């Protein structure tokens with residue numbers, strides 16, 4: 555095996571927010587309350603296992619204001635501190651809204667989103683997070699707006715690519731002007747919706763540049779998963795190792811800001827090769843880090859034969875929702 559050096563090299567998002575390596579725990583929704591002990595222990599174990607950055611989806615069943623409670627603040631500050639003991643940073647992933655609403659939300663409701671997100675970002679910054687990620691991929695509202703087969707609106711949020719990406723850019727601008735440069739904004743987008751006549755890589759490059767111009771700090775690229783093709787964002791064993799690299803590699807070429815790539819990355823060798831071939835700046839692993847939180851340490855210490863293999867699809871976390879059912 556070639557030497558794995560780049561994967562374990564540090565990466566600076568900005569002054570004061572430097573990752574100890576290039577390994578990201580991709581957002582994996584856990585069906586757990588964000589202020590619960592089990593939520594915290596799950597992530598702290600990934601920090602102990604050597605992950606550089608954790609992106610943790612935070613449930614907001616009652617809306618973004620769920621993140622303004624004192625119980626969330628106290629639990630989040632403890633989580634951040636415990637992850638930092640292992641040199642790991644953690645940021646929350648905030649859902650941009652349910653994609654099913656795309657054609658039913660009023661223009662006024664959509665127009666309010668940038669201000670709501672900016673207020674939410676300010677609260678998260680006050681808590682002590684170094685940044686946040688907007689979930690604008692898969693079955694989210696922001697992704698459904700981008701997708702021509704799904705977005706049937708007849709207003710300023712449809713028609714041209716600029717119009718389909720309008721609210722996403724305005725949201726990035728609003729957040730960055732509210733929180734400034736010492737709070738880093740990540741954005742997750744599917745580089746293609748994998749639907750006939752749908753959103754494709756060439757458009758993803760343009761949207762990536764629009765978000766970059768709006769002030770985005772890091773783009774996190776996924777693929778598919780719009781709900782009309784549920785599951786495509788989690789490629790199963792019939793897919794090749796790192797099968798989304800043609801997508802994120804293409805988008806990376808169009809951008810100057812850092813980019814995260816994901817999709818069935820399970821070996822240190824393929825992660826290293828993605829970085830060395832400049833297809834991404836950071837590599838994200840979802841199901842593999844669910845299966846084995848110690849993947850980073852095992853790869854670093856060349857103990858790869860001891861890695862617990864990942865499970866396909868959503869089998870990796872309990873299906874039944876223990877909190878909100």
Ligand SMILES: Cc1cc2nc3c(=O)[nH]c(=O)nc-3n(C[C@H](O)[C@H](O)[C@H](O)COP(=O)(O)O)c2cc1C
Nearest residue numbers: 580581582583611787788816817818839840841868
């Ligand atoms: C159980 C489960 C929950 C997920 N939840 C989210 C989520 O909340 N937000 C998100 O952007 N992606 C989510 N994903 C997608 C993952 O972040 C990742 O993109 C996908 O699993 C492919 O990466 P992998 O092959 O390394 O697992 C989820 C995936 C799984 C398996």
